Amino acid sequence: MSELPLPPPVVKTSRLEFQLLEESHLNDFHAIWSNPSVAKWSTRGTSHSLGESRARMDGLFFDPEKPKRLNYGVLIRASNSDTTTNCAMIGVIGVTSRFSLDTVEIGYIFNQSFWGQGYASEALVAYIEAYWGYSKGINFIIAKVDPFNMGSIRVLEKCGFRVVERFVGDIILPGLGRRDTTLMKLDRP
Numbered sequence: 001m002s003e004l005p006l007p008p009p010v011v012k013t014s015r016l017e018f019q020l021l022e023e024s025h026l027n028d029f030h031a032i033w034s035n036p037s038v039a040k041w042s043t044r045g046t047s048h049s050l051g052e053s054r055a056r057m058d059g060l061f062f063d064p065e066k067p068k069r070l071n072y073g074v075l076i077r078a079s080n081s082d083t084t085t086n087c088a089m090i091g092v093i094g095v096t097s098r099f100s101l102d103t104v105e106i107g108y109i110f111n112q113s114f115w116g117q118g119y120a121s122e123a124l125v126a127y128i129e130a131y132w133g134y135s136k137g138i139n140f141i142i143a144k145v146d147p148f149n150m151g152s153i154r155v156l157e158k159c160g161f162r163v164v165e166r167f168v169g170d171i172i173l174p175g176l177g178r179r180d181t182t183l184m185k186l187d188r189p
């Protein structure tokens, strides 16, 4: 059973609100993942149906048996919401612990309509602070990013991550073929 406490169900920043990812977020999740420009940096690539997106969400829901995995939907807080859009959830952020019991990897993805407004950086800062508080035994977080994904590298750098290693040709992206990976790391302060 879990040695970790229950995660905070909601995390708030000045403009954003995180909610533990749940079924009701599916349509917005699909809107994000069905855009090839958004999904191109992922080994999973574009989602081609609501069913495929639903299957991807399955692996992201909070599970007390896998407590280090913690994924939130990112929503714009009501007081900041743009009434010209129907999109409630603008992004997803969270960590997985695929590699070893002591290593967690951060991932995030945002709806393209909301890029360039500082939302990912704001979300990452808040997520990391919440995660340090929640997961006392974890002393660092890694990120794996394509060396040409400059927006994501910038977000990580702004939040304190530093490059530690570059792997050559270690992954295949569906639309881009074999790619290098830049490994970045953030230590617990």
Ligand SMILES: CC(C)(COP(=O)(O)OP(=O)(O)OC[C@H]1O[C@@H](n2cnc3c(N)ncnc32)[C@H](O)[C@@H]1OP(=O)(O)O)[C@@H](O)C(=O)NCCC(=O)NCCS
Binding pocket: 037, 038, 039, 041, 107, 108, 109, 110, 111, 114, 115, 116, 117, 118, 119, 120, 121, 122, 143, 144, 145, 146, 149, 150, 151, 152, 154, 155
């Ligand atoms: C990466 C991503 C999350 C950024 O979201 P965002 O809300 O636009 O990010 P922010 O606005 O907080 O910050 C983006 C930063 O990158 C910079 N940037 C964006 N594109 C850039 C580019 N092509 N070259 C250099 N810098 C770039 C912006 O200027 C900004 O930096 P600044 O604040 O110093 O000006 C978003 O583009 C996304 O969802 N991409 C697809 C999924 C993805 O790549 N996930 C990460 C996988 S590791």
